[in-house]
Amino acid sequence: MEKAKTEIIVGMGTCGITAGASEIYAHAADYARAKGLDVKLSSTSCIGMCHSEVLVDVVVDGFARVTYGNVTIAAIEEIIDSHAAINVPVIKYTIAQMPSYGKVYDDIPVFEQLPYMNKQERVVLSNCGFIDPLSIDDYISHGGYEAVKKVIGAGDPKAAIEIIKASGLRGRGGAGFPTGLKWEFCNKAQSDIKYIICNADEGDPGAFMDRSVLEGDPHAIIEGMLIAGFSIGASYGYVYCRAEYPLAISNLKVAIAAAHERGFLGDSVLNSGFKFNIKIKEGAGAFVCGEETALIASIEGLRGMPRAKPPFPANKGLWGKPTVINNVETLANVPRIIVRGADWFSSFGTEKSKGTKVFALAGKINRGGLIEIPMGITLREIIYDIGGGIPNGKAFKAVQTGGPSGGCLTTAMLDTPVDYESIAKAGSIVGSGGMIVLDEDNCMVNIAKFFLEFTQSESCGKCTPCRIGTKRLYEILDRITNGKGRKGDLELLEELSEDIRAASLCGLGQTAPNPVLSTLRNFREEYAAHIDEKRCPAAVCKPLITFTIIEKTCTGCMACARSCPVNAITGEKKKPHFITPELCIKCGSCFDACKFKSVLKK
């Protein structure tokens, strides 16, 4: 097919669609056609700049690729009229340009030099947001399937294992176990059948790394699984993916079908005699299924409950056969390491944490999105240089890493390098890569309660310490946030936490107390204020706060009275209003409605 002179590429990842990318895509197609322009319209996935969605790129043949952000219907018309029609970019909507595509324009920053980008190192995300995830040719033209040709061509499964071992790659799902070692164990296990499973059950609330990679670069996962399968001697692969990620699943299905057609999957991969097929198993909504043995039980069609280890899955896994389970991001690293070498990969990162790590940056942050950094840069660089700091002039309070298994790190820890060891030393975990920024308006007791509400409802119930322990932890936290905290509650929380940690069967229970312990360690005075003074310093916990109207500044505009769902606000027009405390349900509607900051919350 002859290349169209001008291409318009719409970011159609989940973030983009949420922001209205489908409407923009449809409108761009109609509008360009109506104007009689020769424009090729295509889609790509998430480039990571979720804060600026909808993102639209325009490439005029021979010129730099230009990225537009926050694109609306009106903006896309302007962009088509000017950039697509007469090659004049609409500067006010531009974010950046990529000179690798051709001649640069004036007055548009270079993509790689953006503050959001210049500290990032894109290995896993190198294709995301650039290639069309539904096109195998696009993947191949970006070096795709070279690694698998190399590995199968060499014919020695152990050689690939040695490369991965030398690279220092560690599991990106959270535990950080050396990937090459895992493969070696399974390679040595004797069995007629073995399995490789891609764990795409990204259950941590607040994490979306795996979703973006599956949506944006599904062939990289297939290639990673092929190499893993060849190395351990597995002919069957499963991708266990959350049903909450419909786009990821459908992109992966298209990719698997295309890989079959081209001979990368099937009874004789690239005519080598090596057989490899991949099946997708949709998760059915259970957080515990991120745990290896629970995930295996779920694929077997059972309740997803974990079992005691050993035996480890590398010896006895799916249907009792040796099985390797690797996370999406881990597998996406594999083809790149094979092509570019172990030394190249280990040149990124710190002594013990090699390579890059993808993080999902969200919460109270100006530039949230998907980022990939070399291990070892500091939290401060991530939050302030890449993320652009905290919105609305609010003060940074903490950053939560590792999801429900992790902890909160404070201002004093902002200069901690982000690698497995340093983050653990600071009292949290790197985890799978969720990174949620909290500001002064977030209550740390409420955050701990939030996580325990989640873990206690997701506990599978098999072992008592987790089933009952997390419930009791939640009840104590609930009591404290309701102003019914008692003397001795903090000690009780700590004691119970230690017991749950020590006695639970699997990772879910063993790590569930971490959000409590880390907030207790770093924000003990905030807990004490709730219990001793019946006060919530961040003004979040409803039973501990009151709303009053400041008479001096109240203009009597009546906005608050109109917003009150229980008619607790009285007062005449243009005269100060008054909240009846007995009627107030503390919903905060008046606080949000007041334009004069005359509602006081404390």
Place this chain on the structure above:
Amino acid sequence: MLQGGVSMEGQLEGLDDILAKYYQSEGSIVSILQDMEVRYGYIPEEAVAWVSERTGLSASRFYGVATFYGQFHLVKPGKNIVKICRGTACHVKGSEKISDDIRTMLHCGVGETTPDGNFTVEHVACVGACARAPIFIVGKDVYGKMTPQKAKKTLEKYMGGEGNGKG
């Protein structure tokens, strides 16, 4: 055969194809239930009984699995499933208040269906669109950067019988 007052008569024949698809493969209980959920929007008791009889697996095996996973509905949900994302990013950006306000507006608790059968309210752990938090979903339509006000306004679009494509 009655399920929630609705006759299932004439609706079970189609289960043959679901069964044929999975009968030979191992680990099929979750898959059978998932297909059932897609077809009926929930797991009807009659359908479980039917499949149980054909496979020789006891109905309790199916229910053991169906009650374990969050994806399965045991009662027929309303026309529009309203999901409020309660992931961490959504939580710190105020999704609790969105949930409170929506439930007050609809007079309906989490997991419940409005008396007119138009809405079922659910919490979802995380949909992975965290940078657009808080997220609010009606049927298959996903809305980002919500406020309680915007969520309530959005919901009004689905009132008055004009149910949008249910998920």
